[in-house]
Amino acid sequence: MMIALKNISVRFNTGTVDEVFALKNISLEIGGSEFVTVIGTNGSGKSTLLNVVAGNIMADEGQVLLNGRDMTRLPSFRRADVLSRVFQNPYMSTAPDMSIAENLLMAWLRGKTRYPRFSLNKKLMALFSDRLLELEMGLESRMHNAAGTLSGGQRQAVTLLMAVLQKPKILLLDEHTAALDPKTAAQVSKLTTRFIDAGQLTALMVTHSMKQALEMGSRIIMMHKGQIISDIPAKEKELLSVEDLLGKFDKIRKKEKLTPEMLANFVRQYV
Amino acid sequence: MELWVGAMNLGFLYAFMALGTFITYRYFNIADITIDGSFTLGAATGAILIVDGWNxxxxxxxxxxxxxxxxxxxxxxxxxxxIDSLLAGILVMTGLYSVNLHVMGRSNVPLMNHPTFETAxxxxxxxxPQEVWIGLVLIIVMTLMWALLTAFLKSDLGLTMLATGNNPVMISAQGVSTDRMKILGITLANGLVGLSGILVAQYQGFADIGMGIGSIIYSLAAVIIGQALFRGRKVWLSVLGVICGAVIFRLAVAVALKIGFNPNDLKILTALFVLLTLVISYSLKNDQKDNGKMRMWIRKNRRLLFALFAIALLGWFAWKSFYNQSSQDHSAKKTRIGIVIANQSDLLMKTRDGFREEMTRLGYKEGVNCEIHEVNAEGDIPSNKTIVDHLIxxxxxxxxxxxxxxxxxxxNKVKDKPVVFATVADPFILGAGSSPVNxxxxxxxxxxxxxxxxLLRILSTMYPGPRRIGTIYNPGFPNTKVNLGDLKRxxxxxxxxxxxxxxxxxxxxxxxxxxxLASKNICAFVLINDLTVFNALExxxxVSKAHKIPIFANDADCLDKGALLVYGYEYYTSGVQAARMADRIIRGESPANxxxxxFAHTLLGINKDLVREYRLNVPDSLVKRAEATVSGGKYSKKAYKLPLRTSSGKPVQTQK
Known part of the structure; x- marks a missing residue:
């Protein structure tokens, strides 16, 4: 298994009256080269799940195994040799005062010791230029510009490239197209699929769009109140439509006595 | 010329410190106050080793x-x-004060008679000319430093440090421990500060416990001046800017001294300048959510603000220099006397008064046959050197x-003009010779x-039997060390x-x-000469009044402030003696001879009111000997005469 979560629980505000379970006894196994999308309502725990895998949030109980190694207690930077990550906020993934080339260098050095030497030579610049060409955004001619001068879409594309530059085993995508306009979002989504396919990567993508969840990836996980309520394998997924997914949430509505207004709100938010 | 080159050289040496602050402040947005301590630590460690015979x-x-x-x-x-970076810095800085005192074993280590980079x-x-030669060498050294630091900051490691400050989330996602990078950055920065400390110590000729005070604001000013000089994100320009900033700051100090500006005022000006720049750079940040009226106003009028600051400064300078011009008349036959005083403390001011008044009595009149130019370093140690350059x-x-x-x-600096010193406890530990004639x-x-x-002998006659006495001192003053050693011996x-x-x-x-001390059942306070204790004598x-524990002091000026008995010299007479020496030199004698x-005059003083109050047994002979007394709340002093000496050292006559 590439990712194996065993009985993971995460509590917030432990020891106070506001104590809540962000994740409640979750177990999940994801095999090599699998592309899993995670959907769920606000507060369902999908982002927490991603953060537990990334090491930004430590599980209160349970075990996290990545690529067969127990990494439950390792901080995020020590998991970087196995996984890389793209954030929702385009500002979070690049250093704005550094050039595109320097940002790429930071990613290229992932998993290597950073000595006071100069790796950014002509050969590496040529490599970066080739890779930037793949983004089809004309960034190869702007390699010396500060990353802070890029648009949100361009930044996310560069970030995506940074995430796969040193091929990771696992790619984590945290609603990475949510902050973009529809046209750019589509472009970034296309790049995502291409990179994942080309690298045969194991990917875990959190999304707020059921449409995107259906279009991308091979397996869907639905979360609600800190638990996985549905795990839809590839075969079944191909037959599903947005309406079917909504139907699943409708069932929860009945169970939880969700008002129709809240459901309407869901549809507005997620479709 | 010498003044400017000297200031430039000092700026270069301080530039190492500013470069350290550049790393912490620009890369990690930390104003690292540790440097106030690590500057002194570098100087102390190096100075002790040099005294030990190191190269x-x-x-x-x-x-x-x-x-x-x-x-x-x-x-x-x-x-x-x-722990917040500022607080962490304050903690380490505070602790370093003790460490530095331990490293030096005293508060001041002179390097006068030891090889320094300057002698080499x-x-x-x-x-x-000496300063010009050093300046040239330093320009080469700084160019190398500039290239080296730029290269480091452009390397994989340097860029990773930049990314750590710029976007910690991103760089830790790339497998970098932001904690380790920060530690590395702060460590490197303080290394540069320590280097700066020993260089400055070698250049000014001593290491002192107080030499690091205020370092953070000076180096922040240098970084900010550098930022203003070269905008943008080119590393080699930023580094150059910081070096220039450090030099400009020291030149500004020299300008201020040149036109007779009080160096004390320079501190508030520096603080205002740094504040103004910080406020403006804050207002210029775009990604701030709050766009308050004040921020927008500052943003719009930033140039106006700088212009106002500059005009106010220039106006002040112009007024000062005009004022000085009118009071100075450069004609040939006047002896130009330059007085350097370390700080505003009462004792030093009394010495100064003694000197000036005795000079007047000896027939020197300011503006007629002499020019007296007095500059006070206001407690800032590096300023002493710049003042000397200025006077030269x-x-x-x-x-x-x-x-x-x-x-x-x-x-350390003046080798070809006569120098007279006053109110120095031990000139030999400062490196000025080995005996009064040599x-x-x-x-x-x-x-x-x-x-x-x-003083102890008098005390023991008044208090027979085994007794405890208590003393208070500040180990941070060089003179105190001497006096304490005497007391213990x-x-x-x-x-x-x-x-x-x-x-x-x-x-x-x-x-x-x-x-x-009062709680330890002592019979008396015995106060050696110590500026800190003198300033807090009250x-x-x-405590003395509350516990009826009398004060015995070596400082004659303590008598009318509440001491029971004083035996020591008056600082005033130190100035008088110095004036007479100056007179002999001006008349043609060589200081070498x-x-x-x-100090020629020691004074015994007794507070009779307190003797009565404490019901003490004071021998009549002692009371008769006392030249100064306090009785019925009134201070009175017998007139005394100072013997005037010839070059052979023999007293020949009493004057006036």
Whole structure:
């Protein structure tokens, strides 16, 4: 298994009256080269799940195994040799005062010791230029510009490239197209699929769009109140439509006595 | 010329420190106050090793390492225990004060008679003026430093450090421990600061416990000036900017001194300048959510604000220089006397008054046959050196230094003009010769430390039987070390007396120290000459009155402030003696033939009111000997005469 979560629980505000379970006894196994999308309502725990895998949030109980190694207690930077990550906020993934080339260098050095030497030579610049060409955004001619001068879409594309530059085993995508306009979002989504396919990567993508969840990836996980309520394998997924997914949430509505207004709100938010 | 080149050189040496601050401030947005301590640590470590016989160049990496260790501790505390960086810096800086005192073993280590980088360079001087030659060498060194640091910051490691400050989330996602990067950055920065410390110490000729105070604001000013000079994100320009900023800052100090500006005012100007720049750079940030009216106003009017600041400054300068011009008249036959004073303390001011009044009595009139130019360093140690450079540039004929710190700065620098010092406890530990007659050819002066043995003898006759006495001192002053050594040596001859000590690091600790001594059942406070305790004498008096424990002091000026008995010299007479020496030099005698003089006049004073109040037994002979008394709340002093000496040192006649 590439990712194996065993009985993971995460509590917030432990020891106070506001104590809540962000994740409640979750177990999940994801095999090599699998592309899993995670959907769920606000507060369902999908982002927490991603953060537990990334090491930004430590599980209160349970075990996290990545690529067969127990990494439950390792901080995020020590998991970087196995996984890389793209954030929702385009500002979070690049250093704005550094050039595109320097940002790429930071990613290229992932998993290597950073000595006071100069790796950014002509050969590496040529490599970066080739890779930037793949983004089809004309960034190869702007390699010396500060990353802070890029648009949100361009930044996310560069970030995506940074995430796969040193091929990771696992790619984590945290609603990475949510902050973009529809046209750019589509472009970034296309790049995502291409990179994942080309690298045969194991990917875990959190999304707020059921449409995107259906279009991308091979397996869907639905979360609600800190638990996985549905795990839809590839075969079944191909037959599903947005309406079917909504139907699943409708069932929860009945169970939880969700008002129709809240459901309407869901549809507005997620479709 | 010398003034400007000297200021530039000092700027270059301080640039190492500014570059350290550049790393912490620009890369991690930390104003690292550790440097106030690590600057001194670097200087202390290096100075001690040089005195020990080390090569002055070999100590540079050691000082770098010493500073780096201090930085590591700050970085570790900050990242590991999540303590705010400013607080972590304050903690380490505070602790370093004690460490530095331990490293030096005293508060001041003179390097006067030891090889420094300056003496090494002098040996290979191709014939240029000293300062210019050093300046040239430093320009080459700084160019190398510039290239080296730029290269480091452009390397994989340097860029990773930049990314750590720029976007910690991103860089930790790339497998970098932001904590380790921060520790590395702060360590490196403090290493540079330590290096700067030993370089400055070698250049000014001594390391001193107080030399690092205010470093953070100076180096922030240098970084900010550099930022203003070269905008943008080009590393090589930023580094150059910081070096220039450090030099510009030191030149500004020289300008201020040149036009007779009070260096004390320079501190508030620096603070205002840094504040103004910070406020404006804050207002210029785009990604701030709050766009308050004030921010927008500052943003719109930033140029106006800078212009107003500059105009106010220029106006002040212009007014000052006009004022100075009108009071100065450059004609040929006047002797130009330059006075350097370390700080505004009462004792030094009394020495100054003694000198000036005696000069008047000896027939010197300002503006008629002499020009007296007095500059006060206001407690800022590096300023002493710049003041000396300034006085040299001002064609000073004779230097008077009041206090050990000023004397040290002058004798290191001035070799061809006569120097007279006053109110120095021990000129020999400053490196000025080995005996009163065997001393540098251009230097003479008055020295001495109060006769603590005699004070103890008087005390033991008044208090028979085994007794405890208590003393308070600040180990941060060089003179105190001498006086304390005397006290400890002398007390051995009085086996019935045992000494209780309390050391303080500032005036606000004196009260508690006095209270702690009072609780140890002492029969008297014995106060050696110590500026800190003198400035906080009221605290000791308060405890003395509350517990009916009398004060015996070596400082004659304590009598009318609440001491029971004083035996020592008056600082005023130190100035008088210095004036007479200056007179002999102006009349043509060579300072080489004028032996150092111990203070000629010691004064015994008794507070009769307190004797009655405490019902003490004071021998009549002692009361008769007393030249100064307090009785019925009134202070009175018998007139006395100072013997005037010839070059042979023999008293010949009493004057007036």
């Amino acid at each position: 002055p160049f070999l100590v540079l990496p050691v000082s770098f390492l010493a500073g780096a260790c201090a930085g590591f501790v700050t970085g570790f505390i900050h990242t590991r225990f999540k 360079l002098t040996r290979i001087n191709p014939g240029l 540039a001002d064609h000073t004929d004779l230097f008077l230094s009041i206090s050990s710190a000023s004397t040290q700065a002058i004798i 001393h540098p050819a251009n230097v003479t002066g008055t020295y001495g430390h109060a006769p603590v043995g005699e 002398e007390i051995k001859t009085f086996p019935r007396l045992t000494l209780e000590e309390a050391s303080v690091s500032g005036t606000n600790e004196v009260l508690q120290a006095a209270q702690s 605290s000791v008096v308060r 004028i032996p150092y003089e111990r």
